[in-house]
Amino acid sequence: MRMDSDTRTTNTVTAKTSSADDTSMAMPDRPDSRVVDKSARPFALLAVMFFAVSAVLGAIAAMSLSEPAVAANVEFLSYGRLYPAAMNLFVNGWLTLGFIAAAMFLVPKVLNRRLASRGLGMIGAALYSVGVVAGAVAVLLGYGDGKVGFEAPWYVDVTMFVGVLLVSRSVGVTVRRREHRSSIPPSVLFLTAGVIWLALALLVALPFGGGPTQGLGGVLQNVFARGAVVGLWLTAAGFGVTYYVVHRITGAPTRPTDRSVLAAFWSVAVAMPFYGATQITYSVLPDWLETLGAMFAIGAILPALILANHVAGLVRSRIDNVSDGVTLQWLSLGTASFVAFIALTALGTIRSVASVTQLTPWTSGVEFLALGGAFTAWLVAFYRHAGPDFVGKAIPDGISRGHLRLTTLGVVGFTISSMMAGVVSGYAWIGAANSPDVTATGADFALSSLPTLGALGARGASMGIFALGALFFAVSVLASRAKEGPVPAVDDLDDGLDVLSGSPVGFAKLVGSAVGLFVVAAAVVWLIPSTEVNPGEGTILGDTTRVESSEAFAAGKEIYFQQGCAACHTQQVRPIVTDVGLGVVSAYGDYVNEDTVPLGLMRLGPDLMHVGSRDETGSVVFLRGYLADPRSERPWSTMPSYGYLSEAELEALATYLAGLK
Structure with a gap:
């Protein structure tokens, strides 16, 4: 568009005024206006580095389960430390920081104004990155606190919460200060709701101490917080970037969006906070909560x-106009993975299935469909599409296709x-429970x-x-010299879905x-049942x-948490055939004195x-030697060696x- 000199002068003054006070004045609403806020760029690049590092660490952790020599006697490569550290970097570093950067970039772009405050x-994103x-x-060095999914020390949790609060x-x-007060575009709506849910989830995860955060109430707190991060934040952010990218690569015209789409989104949002509850089937936690988890998991299938x-x-209606087939393939992988994740999660809540697969690698395999499949694919699609403006680099087609193949295979x-290993383990436990001579403990655990x-x-x-693909992606983003990405099918100004039919x-x-949704879900999944389980x-x-009867016992429990032993071992006996022979069935009161x-x-x-009530493992002497070198006693064991611990630490852990009688 050509402009005369007066118009240029006016727009220059307007732009300067906007940059001076970007929280109070929107950018000019012109057809050729493009808001490209680069404040998210360093965090988008940092997220890519987290992706590569976490995938490599995750691969080492996964390989060590079948080949313990991979991490032989290396302290920070012990599975109990390495796995949670890798998950922390992957979920918090790659996915969450990547989607935060996407929100900081996409929301101003769609609304055509600078990022407020x-x-x-940027300070918030930096604080979160430091966290x-x-x-x-901290987890790699052995300072984890033992809470699955939130193993970092409390001061790290606080830092990350403050960072997300600022973002x-x-x-x-x-x-709120958008110039056009019509209905919020869906991509912006999903991302904004997601960021709100992320801040609330991290608030809930903080160790307040006492009350509903103590004992089994703390387990419920953790279950809900993990479910909120995966089910609310990552799901909302993933669909937000997907809606934006789909419109951009297809050139779908701006038109009213059917209310069923918005209803489906909120239906998924209502169901997904119960994701954590789907992993407690048959556990010591309330049966009615397990039932709710199953009900909402099944109910999430239709809206998904x-x-x-x-x-x-949207894609089918304009398939001939698609400007970037590789990005479309990434979006397709993400969407298919998400639907499969929802369906398999619902399947796992059926009691006959859960009796075999619960507490086995099956659950982590299904979860990886969401983390490594759906959310990763959607985020990579956004990086690829918005690359030149988002990270200042374009991702070459050849590398992106190779990354897509590796990710799909991985x-x-x-x-x-994982599902196969889960089924084999589950049926082996059931077989041991039905045998008069075998138990799923001690040397007999070799049978499973x-x-x-x-x-x-x-x-x-x-x-x-999968890690190899992540490395390819990181190199393509960080080392690429290409500046031009795929040609979009439409202009940048909206996501093509900026009007929702009905009331705005x-x-x-x-x-x-x-x-409101978050508060109700927190009450149902965490606060109300916590009064029952404590x-x-x-x-x-x-x-x-289960009380700290001696200094050695208390020190040993702390070491148990620091070494991440809960990543591989449970301390609960369920009231099902699978757990027959493991000891007395667990009850709420068993954990009443534990923080x-x-x-x-x-x-x-x-x-x-009840490990201390068994013949061999009731001996401190045996346990001390076994912990120092598991394969000297049981060559088939895949447990890492804890020979790097001091004699006093080994004694305390064995005590x-x-x-545990």
Whole structure:
């Protein structure tokens, strides 16, 4: 568009005024105006580095389950430290920081105005990034606190929460001060709701101490917070960038969006906070919460299909106009992975299935469909599409196709091999429970461990393939010299879905709905059941055995948390055939005197609820030697060696385990 000199002067003055006070004045609403806010760029690049590092660490951790020599006697490569550190970097560093950067870039671009409170937003993202690094390093050095998914020390959790709070304020103010007060575009709506949910999830995860955060209440707190991060934040952010990119590469015209799409999004949002509850089937936690988790998991299938079908419909209606087929393939992988994740999660809540697969690698394989499949694919698609403006680099087609193939192979291979290992483990435990001469403990645990080595080996190889793809992607982003990306099919000004039929969705309605949904979900999943699982009186076991009866016992429990033993061992006996022979069924009162309960979500090694009541493992002397060199006693064991611990630390850890009667 040509402009005369007066117009140029006017626009120059306007632009300068906007840059001086970007929180109070929108950019000119002109057809050729493009807002490219570069404040997100350093964090987008940092997220890519987190992606590569976390994938490599995750591959080493996965391989060590079948080949313990991979991390032989290296302290920070011990599985209990390495796995949670890798997950911290992947979920918090790659996915969350990547989507935060996407929100800081995309929201101003769609709304055609600068990011409000830009400095605070950047400080917030920087604080969050520092928290990610500090958390991973702390866990690797043995300073984890044992809470699955939130293993970092409390001060790291606080740092990350403050960072996200500042980012959410910056994004929220940008949306509230948008120039056009019509309904918020869906991509912006999803991302804004997601950032709000992320801040609330990290707030909930903070260790307040006492009350509903103590004992099994703390387990419920952790279950809900993990479910909120995966089910609310990452799901909302993923669909937000997907809606934006689909429109941009297809050239779909601006048109009203059917209310069923918005209803489907909120339906998924209502169901997904219960994601954590789907992993507690048959556990010591309330049965009614387990039922709710199953009900909402099954209920999420239809709205997830509606959202996926709507995205697919946009593509089908304009397939001839698609300007970037590789990006479309990434979006397709993400959408297919998400639908499969929802369906398999629902399947896993069926009691007959859960009796076999719960506490096995099956659950981590299904979860990886979401983390490594859906959310990663959607985020990579956004990086590829917005690359020149987002990170200052374009991702070459050849590398992106190679990365896509490696990611697909890695995700599919990891999921299938994990599910196979889970089925084998589960049926082996059931077989042991039905045998008068065998138990799923001690030396007999080999009967369930050895048959899974092949599947676990394939699982590690698949994770290696996935990591190779992550390295390709990181190199293509960080080292590429290309500046021009795929030619978009439409202009940058909107996401093509900026009108929702019916009453408009304004900022106040969005915030109220997001916060209200979160509060109700927190009450149902965490606060209400926490009053049930924390009884005033303990059982005999809870008042005698599971108390810190000596300094050595207390020190050993702390080492148990620091070494991440809960990543492989549970401390709960379920009321099902699978757990027959493991000891007395667990009850609420067993944990009444514990601040942090190492309930565990995976049984890669034997359950330890009553480990001290067994013949060999009731001996401190035996346990001390076994912990220092597991394969000298049991050559088939895949447990890492803890020979790097001092004699005093080994003695304390052995004392703690032997005391669990």
